[in-house]
Amino acid sequence: MSSIRELARRCGVSVATVSRVFNTPEVVSQLTRQHVLAMAAEIGYLPNESARTLATKKSNMVGLVWDTDHRRPGWRHPFLQDILVALKSALSAQGLHLLMLAPDQSAGLDSRQRFLRAVQRHSVDGVVIIDNGSRDPAVLALGDAAVPCVALDLRITGPTCTSITSDNVGGARLATQHLIERGHHRIATITGPARNWPAAERLAGFRSALDEAGIALDEADVVAGDFYLDSGFAAMNRLLARDPRPTAVFAAGDEMAIGALRALHAAGLRAPDDVALVGFDDIEIAALIPPGLTTITQDKTGIGTAAAEAIMSMLSGDAPTPGPTTLPTTLVVRGTT
Amino acid sequence: MSSIRELARRCGVSVATVSRVFNTPEVVSQLTRQHVLAMAAEIGYLPNESARTLATKKSNMVGLVWDTDHRRPGWRHPFLQDILVALKSALSAQGLHLLMLAPDQSAGLDSRQRFLRAVQRHSVDGVVIIDNGSRDPAVLALGDAAVPCVALDLRITGPTCTSITSDNVGGARLATQHLIERGHHRIATITGPARNWPAAERLAGFRSALDEAGIALDEADVVAGDFYLDSGFAAMNRLLARDPRPTAVFAAGDEMAIGALRALHAAGLRAPDDVALVGFDDIEIAALIPPGLTTITQDKTGIGTAAAEAIMSMLSGDAPTPGPTTLPTTLVVRGTT
């Protein structure tokens, strides 16, 4: 592996000059520059990033904190992949690498410290945190890292932190208003876990839309799920058991909505005739499952891109956006309403 | 940021001793060790990974080569997310980080060199390559990197390289045999891009199963798709236009199968009564779309895990598995057959 000194020796120049050829080419004479570049190509010299990072304290790496080590083996973020693709593309375009950090393995370590330590050891220039929906507070400690930090779907505080999320309140309002416009006035909801930020916001949006329309909400019509299909199935069964049963349901996630749809079918009922149904997320299946799930769509790619932009803006010295950045959500009307 | 020298000074020991406390604790006396650890905790010392990498030439990072910069904006690997989760989990468990590399930005660079250079600059301990289905040969150059290297769904050669893939031949045979057992003897196929390795293998498996059953294949019953939904739709229309039309179709990917299903419906036909249909991949939708797509399921998590294991085994000095490692595929019978 050829080093900068080796290259300098072969060119008969100092290492400083070689370094300048690659970092501030304009200060070195045309002649030497060409000579150095030619020789570099010949011997296959490439600067060593670890050494650069050590010297400059800039790594061109953005850390990704994303805890896959989860009790649910099949745990899936509904559209992590879209976010990741967008995030990586945007970062790559600026020459930034994305380092998916393994939590620090040291024994006897407070779990909330594991990621923080990994972040600090690697001199990453910034951090993106993707929430699991996990209640593990590990990631929250990252607000303490003195590094630009953007969290997705997770509220986080700290002087160098900001958050990005879809407009969950607005989306839930859209969904609820849509049901109201369809003439429903007995609307139930299946929620996500109470401690999950998007879940809480969606519930809030639901409530506010009902309020605004002067529709009273029976608290027994609010039933908790966990964003997974089975919980939607169970929740819908609970709702169907009520007498009279609600005529419309807002499920705070599409997977739960699909579970609810199944419960409906199992009970010999149909959407939208017997019960109208709106979901949230617009996962791929929503469009494909009959009769087509009416839902709220999020700008999946936009979230990843916004995360990259937030990081890069902080990298260039800007202060973090104080509040959470919210991306617009829109209603997609399909067959269930 | 506290350095090792700072910590050594405060403890009244040499930097070598501090280093040993963290790397070979057994050689340093109980007393000093505790003292150093206590002081480290007090001043928040964490070893700098760049410096370690520089000195040891081991980074504990595995590079991920995955080109998101694609002409198809909505390009999706059918189950990249599952692979990624499994891969990252397995690597994380061993304290290995996953570096998603940005291609080298240098101007005037041969595109196939961009990733190779990124790999080399970062002293990653190994590389995982995820194929895009892209025909861009950029990634193939990675066989040249003198680094353990495992490619997913991509044939790659080199002294430190190995590949992992599902048993595409076997899966295609299963699918085809299943159709034959159902009594079909006029079976068509919708293939993936010819230059795509899994696509080629699936076609080979299809042919071999027909051969074995003594069923002749009309080459006009082999129609090419590109793994995307629209191509499946178009291909099925072509097949339906034939007279007599085939009674069964093996689509080499589920998305194409779903496109084919749509074409059937559009023509007023139904699966399996008019045309039986088998897909490949078992993407999430396959189970949910009515009447349920019969398909070949891949061990998505297994692929990620196997990739991690292959890398780690090479890291511990083992030679790479010479041929591709194939993971078993199985038939899932649903409504379309």
Next chain:
DNA sequence: GCCCTTTATGTAACCGGTTTCAGCACGCTA
């Protein structure tokens, strides 16, 4: 009491870059 291990530690070179500072050569001005 001497020699030989063993154990614990320190010294200093090294990994491969960047960057400050100084110096040289050149051309220009006064």
Next chain:
DNA sequence: TAGCGTGCTGAAACCGGTTACATAAAGGGC
């Protein structure tokens, strides 16, 4: 001709670790 800015380059310190080698003290066998 002295003085000065400008363009280019080099020497050396520095970033924060690891590790080969040397050394000193303690323990054991004779």
